[in-house]
Amino acid sequence: MSTDAKRVITTLAALLLTVLTTTGGAVAADGDGPSAGQRIANALRTSPVYVDEAYAEAVPPSRQRQLADRIRRTGLPIKVVLTPLTKGDAFDGESDLLAGTVRDRLPARRDLVLITSDGDFPDSLRGYEWPGDAHQASRAVAAAGFLDEMRDAGLADLTAKAVDLVAEGKGEQRYEEAVSDLDGSAPPARSGSGSTSGSGWTGWWLLIAVPALALTALATRAALLRSRTSPAVPQLVFATARAADEARVRRRAEAEVLALGEATQAADVAATPGLQQALDVYAAAGTVLDGARGLPDLAGALALAQEGRDALAGSPGLPLCFFNPLHGRAVLRTGWRPLGRRDRLDVAVCKECADALRDRRAPEVLPDTDANGRTVPYFELPAARSAWAATGYGSLMPPSAGLGRAR
Numbered sequence: 096m097s098t099d100a101k102r103v104i105t106t107l108a109a110l111l112l113t114v115l116t117t118t119g120g121a122v123a124a125d126g127d128g129p130s131a132g133q134r135i136a137n138a139l140r141t142s143p144v145y146v147d148e149a150y151a152e153a154v155p156p157s158r159q160r161q162l163a164d165r166i167r168r169t170g171l172p173i174k175v176v177l178t179p180l181t182k183g184d185a186f187d188g189e190s191d192l193l194a195g196t197v198r199d200r201l202p203a204r205r206d207l208v209l210i211t212s213d214g215d216f217p218d219s220l221r222g223y224e225w226p227g228d229a230h231q232a233s234r235a236v237a238a239a240g241f242l243d244e245m246r247d248a249g250l251a252d253l254t255a256k257a258v259d260l261v262a263e264g265k266g267e268q269r270y271e272e273a274v275s276d277l278d279g280s281a282p283p284a285r286s287g288s289g290s291t292s293g294s295g296w297t298g299w300w301l302l303i304a305v306p307a308l309a310l311t312a313l314a315t316r317a318a319l320l321r322s323r324t325s326p327a328v329p330q331l332v333f334a335t336a337r338a339a340d341e342a343r344v345r346r347r348a349e350a351e352v353l354a355l356g357e358a359t360q361a362a363d364v365a366a367t368p369g370l371q372q373a374l375d376v377y378a379a380a381g382t383v384l385d386g387a388r389g390l391p392d393l394a395g396a397l398a399l400a401q402e403g404r405d406a407l408a409g410s411p412g413l414p415l416c417f418f419n420p421l422h423g424r425a426v427l428r429t430g431w432r433p434l435g436r437r438d439r440l441d442v443a444v445c446k447e448c449a450d451a452l453r454d455r456r457a458p459e460v461l462p463d464t465d466a467n468g469r470t471v472p473y474f475e476l477p478a479a480r481s482a483w484a485a486t487g488y489g490s491l492m493p494p495s496a497g498l499g500r501a502r
């Protein structure tokens with residue numbers, strides 16, 4: 096989508112949000128009181144740094160003050176908004192909408208650089224600026240996520256680095272450097288580096304991000320989900336899938352498979368006992384990606400990329416979340432009894448799904464289509480027909496082990 100189109104959509108969405116909020120609509124999903132956007136804008140009047148409670152541990156008040164000081168020293172109109180973004184929330188999980196909404200609610204339309212949470216990737220950041228692109232904020236913030244030194248950094252350090260790079264004003268250059276350091280092949284620059292063009296999507300995921308941070312984000316999301324009440328408890332709910340999600344996941348899968356390939360090339364043959372396995376998994380991931388017909392296959396490519404990475408590292412971690420691998424890497428294994436079955440499955444789940452099971456809520460599952468064209472949980476397909484049902488994306492057996500027998 097062109098930057099202009101994106102901007103128009105962002106504006107329209109913000110407008111719609113305003114209309115619905117003022118007419119008592121439920122889109123702001125915020126209960127009583129000011130809308131989420133207004134509350135953030137109000138907070139930004141007294142400090143350039145807004146951190147939602149959900150991130151208070153990752154960015155405690157002392158770090159918030161440090162960030163605010165750092166921003167003041169730059170002399171630039173930088174503001175930071177760190178808040179969890181989830182589909183269906185006040186900003187529908189979109190950082191573009193968050194940024195546009197907050198900007199519209201700030202008192203005067205002065206120059207503004209906004210660094211926000213990224214809706215696509217937990218613990219990544221996006222940069223925006225108005226008017227124009229004088230500080231190259233979008234690229235500068237994206238570059239921060241790519242830097243090698245930021246690989247294990249917490250959200251507070253990542254934000255500080257983003258502020259520094261914006262202040263330096265060489266975002267384009269830093270971005271190209273950081274990306275070419277990563278893999279020697281920079282992704283094509285987006286056309287039109289307008290003020291709302293973000294480019295943070297590849298950043299953190301290429302680096303196969305930090306479990307601790309992912310935990311924070313998942314806990315955050317779980318807390319958000321908990322705060323919603325659900326009267327009836329269906330055993331499972333389907334993840335809503337939109338065309339945009341599929342394109343996004345496809346890009347992510349491509350980036351991760353590419354990164355795995357490059358990691359195998361860079362690996363030291365003598366010091367990497369899992370190299371051959373990683374190469375096999377890499378080849379399988381490429382095949383899956385090429386033939387991918389939808390989210391289940393794309394998620395499979397992601398699971399294979401993870402398996403390959405673990406083989407290279409020689410440290411098998413937990414697989415991706417069983418219920419929906421797009422939730423990211425699981426944090427624990429737990430027993431789960433599918434409806435209508437007597438035996439319990441031992442599955443690996445993300446924090447969010449673990450909380451859901453504990454609270455007797457329905458975890459959000461990745462849907463697939465059965466032989467009759469019905470939408471069913473992917474794991475209800477016959478194992479002979481779906482490698483992903485057979486393997487549970489790594490919960491039941493390694494993802495690559497399912498490929499020989501199914502698909």
Ligand SMILES: [Zn+2]
Nearest residue numbers: 416422445448
């Ligand atoms: Zn999950």
